[in-house]
Amino acid sequence: MKCTQFLNELTDYLDGTSSALLREELDEHLQWCHDCRVVMNTTKKTIEIYRDNKLYELPEQLRVNLQQAIIARCKGKGNVSPK
Amino acid sequence: METIQNKAAADTSEITSEMALVQAAKKGDLEAFSQLVQLYDRNVFRIAQHITHNEEDAQDVVQEAFLKAYTNLDQFQGNSKFYTWLVRIAVNEALMKLRKRRTGKTVSLDDDVETEEGAMPREVADWSPNPEQIYGQTELGDILKKTIQGLPPGFRTVFVLRDVEGLSTEETAETLGLSVPAVKSRLLRARLQLRERLGKFFNSRKGGDGKQ
Numbered sequence: 663m664k665c666t667q668f669l670n671e672l673t674d675y676l677d678g679t680s681s682a683l684l685r686e687e688l689d690e691h692l693q694w695c696h697d698c699r700v701v702m703n704t705t706k707k708t709i710e711i712y713r714d715n716k717l718y719e720l721p722e723q724l725r726v727n728l729q730q731a732i733i734a735r736c737k738g739k740g741n742v743s744p745k
Numbered sequence: 746m747e748t749i750q751n752k753a754a755a756d757t758s759e760i761t762s763e764m765a766l767v768q769a770a771k772k773g774d775l776e777a778f779s780q781l782v783q784l785y786d787r788n789v790f791r792i793a794q795h796i797t798h799n800e801e802d803a804q805d806v807v808q809e810a811f812l813k814a815y816t817n818l819d820q821f822q823g824n825s826k827f828y829t830w831l832v833r834i835a836v837n838e839a840l841m842k843l844r845k846r847r848t849g850k851t852v853s854l855d856d857d858v859e860t861e862e863g864a865m866p867r868e869v870a871d872w873s874p875n876p877e878q879i880y881g882q883t884e885l886g887d888i889l890k891k892t893i894q895g896l897p898p899g900f901r902t903v904f905v906l907r908d909v910e911g912l913s914t915e916e917t918a919e920t921l922g923l924s925v926p927a928v929k930s931r932l933l934r935a936r937l938q939l940r941e942r943l944g945k946f947f948n949s950r951k952g953g954d955g956k957q
Contacts, residue, residue, distance in 0.1 A: 666865075669866070669933075669937075670933075672936075672937075673929055673932050673933040674929070676936075696869075697866075700870070700871050701866050701869060703871070703872075704871070704872050704940050704943075705936050705940045707872060707876065707940075708939050708943055709908050709936060711876070711877060711943070712889060712904075712908060712909055712939070713908060713909060713911075715885060715886065715889060716791065716909070717791070717794070717795070717886060717889055718790065718791045718794035718803070719791075720786065720790040724804070725787070728790075728804060728807055728808060729779065731808055732782055732807070732808055732811045732812060733775060733778070733779050735808065736775060736778060736812060736815045736816075737775065739812065739815065739816050
């Protein structure tokens with residue numbers, strides 16, 4: 663297996679959706695290819711960092727205000743089509 | 746300890762109660778709709794911020810998306826999860842905001858996706874063992890924001906839905922109106938581009954002379 667092939671399969675490999683046979687080949691490639699191992703590990707870390715450090719949390723007061731505004735506007739609209 | 750079965754049962758009851766809320770809201774029960782807002786407002790805000798890069802726009806998107814969802818609830822067939830349906834509305838609203846900010850420039854999920862950048866890694870140096878600990882929480886947040894903002898909208902939207910918000914590949918495809926292979930290809934390039942860019946901050950040789 664070449665590095666380009668490994669990279670093409672990287673997303674499925676990290677998501678655990680590769681077939682068992684392919685996974686074996688990818689694991690074998692990782693055994694001897696240092697560069698792909700680094701790319702795999704740092705890509706995995708990239709995903710983890712973004713998953714664990716959620717950006718843009720909604721501040722509580724703003725959240726309350728938004729919820730009130732949404733419900734007030736829904737009241738004005740209604741979702742039942744006029745008969 | 747939570748078993749897989751318990752987790753599955755919890756997921757099922759979550760979906761059932763969500764469906765009950767949707768059914769009630771369809772009949773005009775605003776209390777039920779308010780509960781749906783509370784379930785997903787934070788996610789919608791986060792997604793909108795990632796796409797628009799603007800807090801005021803993101804607030805508008807949250808309002809418009811929920812209002813649209815409420816007024817169009819009768820069109821929601823229940824073939825998909827309510828959340829996926831809602832996110833689809835929110836993504837479209839957010840892209841519209843982005844277009845308005847960049848007047849004269851069209852913005853779509855297809856922008857810049859043909860670029861070859863990120864297809865092949867250039868930097869293969871390893872990272873420090875605990876890269877997040879090199880920086881304080883605020884500084885880390887700024888680095889992560891700046892880095893993801895540099896991606897084309899079509900890449901960062903796929904990454905945010907799939908890897909940050911945890912939608913499945915199929916759900917992401919459905920939400921964005923893309924094919925599954927298109928989502929996979931964008932996700933791969935988004936992940937590799939982010940990795941490449943974060944490497945500048947997390948490289949284990951950071952602060953060294955740049956030579957191994």
